[in-house]
Amino acid sequence: MISGFSSCVYKSYPGSTFELMEEAVSKALEMANLSYNDVDGLLATYLPGTFDEKVHLHFFTNQVRQYLGIKARFIDTIDFGGASALAMVYRAYKAVKAGEADTVLCIIGGKASGIRSKGLTVDSLDRYTNDVSLTPFDDFYRIYGDMNPVSDYALVAMRHAKLYGTSDESRAELAVKQRYNAKNNPYALYKNDLSVKDVLSSPLISEPLHLLEIVYPVDGFHCFVVSKRNSPLYKLDILGYGEAHWQAMPPELQDIVQTPAVESSREMAYDLSKVDAFELYDSFTITVMLQIEDIGLVEKGKVAKFVEDKDISYKGEVPINTGGGSLNCGQPAYMSGGIILHEALLQLNSMAQGHQVDGAKKIFLNGIGGWNRSHSVSLILGVRE
Amino acid sequence: MEQEPFRIIDLGCKGMNLKEIVDFYYMSFDKGSLPYICCEACGNKFYYPRSLCPKCHSKQLRLCTSTGKGVIFSYTRINRKEGQLIYAIIEMNEGFRMYSNVEGKNVDIGNEVQVYFSEARGRNYPFFRLLG
Ligand SMILES: [Zn+2]
Numbered sequence: 001m002i003s004g005f006s007s008c009v010y011k012s013y014p015g016s017t018f019e020l021m022e023e024a025v026s027k028a029l030e031m032a033n034l035s036y037n038d039v040d041g042l043l044a045t046y047l048p049g050t051f052d053e054k055v056h057l058h059f060f061t062n063q064v065r066q067y068l069g070i071k072a073r074f075i076d077t078i079d080f081g082g083a084s085a086l087a088m089v090y091r092a093y094k095a096v097k098a099g100e101a102d103t104v105l106c107i108i109g110g111k112a113s114g115i116r117s118k119g120l121t122v123d124s125l126d127r128y129t130n131d132v133s134l135t136p137f138d139d140f141y142r143i144y145g146d147m148n149p150v151s152d153y154a155l156v157a158m159r160h161a162k163l164y165g166t167s168d169e170s171r172a173e174l175a176v177k178q179r180y181n182a183k184n185n186p187y188a189l190y191k192n193d194l195s196v197k198d199v200l201s202s203p204l205i206s207e208p209l210h211l212l213e214i215v216y217p218v219d220g221f222h223c224f225v226v227s228k229r230n231s232p233l234y235k236l237d238i239l240g241y242g243e244a245h246w247q248a249m250p251p252e253l254q255d256i257v258q259t260p261a262v263e264s265s266r267e268m269a270y271d272l273s274k275v276d277a278f279e280l281y282d283s284f285t286i287t288v289m290l291q292i293e294d295i296g297l298v299e300k301g302k303v304a305k306f307v308e309d310k311d312i313s314y315k316g317e318v319p320i321n322t323g324g325g326s327l328n329c330g331q332p333a334y335m336s337g338g339i340i341l342h343e344a345l346l347q348l349n350s351m352a353q354g355h356q357v358d359g360a361k362k363i364f365l366n367g368i369g370g371w372n373r374s375h376s377v378s379l380i381l382g383v384r385e
Numbered sequence: 386m387e388q389e390p391f392r393i394i395d396l397g398c399k400g401m402n403l404k405e406i407v408d409f410y411y412m413s414f415d416k417g418s419l420p421y422i423c424c425e426a427c428g429n430k431f432y433y434p435r436s437l438c439p440k441c442h443s444k445q446l447r448l449c450t451s452t453g454k455g456v457i458f459s460y461t462r463i464n465r466k467e468g469q470l471i472y473a474i475i476e477m478n479e480g481f482r483m484y485s486n487v488e489g490k491n492v493d494i495g496n497e498v499q500v501y502f503s504e505a506r507g508r509n510y511p512f513f514r515l516l517g
Contacts, residue, residue, distance in 0.1 A: 137433040140410070141484040143505040145470050147463050154461035155474055162459075162494045206472075207462040249433050251474045251482035256459060 001093055001238070002224055002381075003103075003231030004032025007187055007342045009220030009332055012113040017051045017219075018067045024221035025068060025105060032225045033232060034103060041074035041101030041226075043088040047081065047122045048132050050110030050333040055131045064107065074101035080245075081369030082281050084108055085222065085337030086377040090241050092226035102228050109221030110333030116217050122334040123148040123371040134371070137249065147206050149283065149371035150214060154206035156256050156373075157286040161208060163257060164301035168208055171285040172199035174307050175213055175327060178282065181314050182324020184354030187342070189218070190328045213285040218330035222338025224345075233349050239362060240380035242267030250372050259287075260376035261294035261366050270380055272296060276360045277347055278318065279340035281368040282325035291366050292320070295378065314355045322347060322357055337367045337377075348383050361385075401446055406434045409448050414509040419451040419500045421481050430481040453500035454478050454516070460492055475513055489515040 006027035013020050029035065044064050048055045057063050061075050074095050078084040085108045092104035115122060125132045126142060134142070146152070160166045176196055182188035194212070202211040225231075244263035250256050272295070280291040289303040297318065298306040312320040323329065323343040326336035346352040347360040362382040369375035406422070413420040421432050426443030437444050460473035471487045475498060487498060497516040502509045 135433075136435075139407075140433060140510075143510050144472055144484055144486050145463065145465075146472050146484070147465070151461050151463055151472050154463075155459040155472070158461055159459035159494060204462075204464055206464070209461075247439065251458070251484060252431060252433070252439070256474070 001226060001236045002089065002345060003034065003227040003229060003233060004028040004030070004225035005342060005345045006031065006223045007220070007338065009187070009189075009218055009330055011189065011218050011330065013111060013219035017111045020111065020219060021064070021107060021109065021221050022068060024109065024223040025107060028105075028223035028225050031232070032227060032229070034225060034227060034229060036069060038103045038227070038229065039070050039105055040072055041092065041095055041104030042070060042072050042107070043076050043078060043092055043104060044107045045078045045080075045084040045088070045335075046110055047334055049115045049122055049125050050112060052111070053114040055125065055129055070105070072101070074104060080367070080375040080377065082283060082335045082337050083367035083369035083375040083377040084335060085224070085341045086365055086367045086379045087243065089224055089226060089341065090238060090377075090379065092224075093238055096226055096228050104226045106224040106226060107221065108335065108338045111219040112217035112331070112333050113219050121149065121217065135249065150209060151206045152250060152371055153284045153286055154209045155250070156290070157208050157284075159255075160257050160286065160289075164304070166289070166304045168200055169196055170304035170307050171208070171213055171289065172196040172210070174285045174288055175199050177307070177312050178321050178325050178327050181322050181355060182328035185323040185329070186353055188324045188328045189216070189330050190324075209284060209286070213327075215283050215326050215331035215336060217334050218332055220330065220332030220338075222332070222342050224341065235384040236348060236381050237384050238379065239382040240268035240270040240378065242378040244376050246374050257290070257300070259290050259294050259368055259373045261291050261368065261378065264376040264378040265295040265366065268378055268380065270364070272364065275362050275364045275380065276319070277314070277322050277344075277357045277363050278320045279322070279325075279344045279363060279365045280320060281336060281340060281366055282321055282327050283331065283336060283368070285327070287368060288321065288325070291368065295364070295366055314352070314357050319357050322352065322355055335369065337369075340365055340367065344381055348381060401436060401444070403434060403436045406436065406448065410434060411508065413450065414502055414511060417502050419453050419477070419511050421449050421451055421477070421479065423447045423449050430479055432481045432483040449479070451477050451479050451500070455498055455513070457487060457492060457494050457496045457498060458482055459494055460487060473513070483511075485511060485513050487513045487515070
């Protein structure tokens with residue numbers, strides 16, 4: 001099913017975004033033993049400002065194909081931010097199964113360094129240009145000086161702390177435990193020792209979130225090749241899949257301490273005790289903690305104790321974010337779905353050098369997208385027995 | 386107690402257009418009152434202006450005026466080079482919630498707040514300060 005995959009991530013890539021994309025695609029095709037001429041499908045996504053700082057790319061998938069030279073009979077774009085990568089692979093899988101294409105490229109990434117150097121995020125580009133809007137209601141809330149997505153997750157962390165007593169220390173503990181996993185991951189950007197004290201003494205960006213609880217936006221692409229052709233990789237199956245897309249503005253939700261992962265994971269009704277590792281979207285420490293609760297590893301409000309008690313290392317009883325996650329690998333183009341999917345594929349193909357989970361046959365992935373946590377995609381990938 | 390609605394519009398089947406709603410919002414801000422929308426069909430109360438109820442999709446909407454009192458649902462103190470500000474979700478006594486800023490040093494979730502209006506980007510907008 002997934003015949004090839006690649007990760008090309010840099011803190012700052014000097015060349016053009018198209019060139020960086022090409023690097024990732026060529027690498028993934030090479031792993032799959034396929035050529036550009038074998039490709040007849042494309043799934044892609046981009047966020048404004050991350051393709052050579054262009055706010056909009058007219059006929060985006062045409063531009064991708066024009067650069068790479070890809071003729072296609074199946075094309076689509078996905079617009080779920082951090083949840084896009086998982087949804088792309090599922091859709092590519094369905095298209096191949098239905099005979100709509102033989103080999104589909106799933107491309108996710110871009111360059112964050114340009115936006116980053118302006119002191120902006122992809123969710124605050126509207127402060128830089130009038131050509132971007134975030135919601136139909138921008139006039140009624142963008143005046144309040146938010147720092148989205150950080151400040152919206154900070155509101156969630158603050159309320160979670162108030163309702164359930166979740167401390168700053170327990171969020172910091174999660175960051176420390178993920179760093180342990182990153183130490184042996186060749187793809188990690190951050191590997192130095194990290195303590196709870198280090199996290200809590202890093203600058204308080206948007207209370208209660210500290211700098212070391214927040215992903216660092218970087219330049220990079222991931223490419224996943226979904227094909228019916230044989231490949232050197234293990235044959236994988238999709239054992240479970242669910243999507244949920246919430247439409248309310250966060251203040252309009254019943255509460256803000258839940259994410260749509262509650263619904264996307266429930267759709268699958270999968271026995272979590274059969275899962276060998278979890279790759280959970282980690283834009284912030286609190287994001288991972290919300291998902292640990294929402295996918296049902298522990299009941300709502302009890303995640304602090306879970307993080308304290310459980311060994312979540314790649315050697316542990318409940319391996320979570322086995323490569324250190326995007327908190328340690330960086331967040332390409334403000335969406336980390338590629339990071340967690342890439343790590344899951346390393347694990348399932350016994351390619352996770354230095355941080356391999358023993359006998360990893362089934363992995364639960366969860367992606368969250370949108371500054372307001374509107375998208376959740378849950379996916380279980382398993383090695384065919 | 387909820388105040389009398391500022392204006393009741395008979396919508397018929399045509400409903401209210403978004404411009405009418407937004408005009409009412411800005412007019413309210415200028416007069417020092419906080420508007421919201423109440424769905425006549427399902428009772429949903431919401432702040433972010435739409436021409437239909439996002440819950441039941443009825444277009445039987447009533448424009449209302451809040452008492453301006455609420456509590457902090459959640460907040461974050463944002464540290465920027467230009468200084469510190471408190472960004473919050475306020476739950477109004479009528480039941481709807483909205484983003485805003487809160488003025489005050491020792492704020493916490495559950496604290497009572499009162500709306501006030503101040504200029505931003507050349508228009509009046511609602512802001513909050515701690516009550517008492
Ligand atoms: Zn309604």
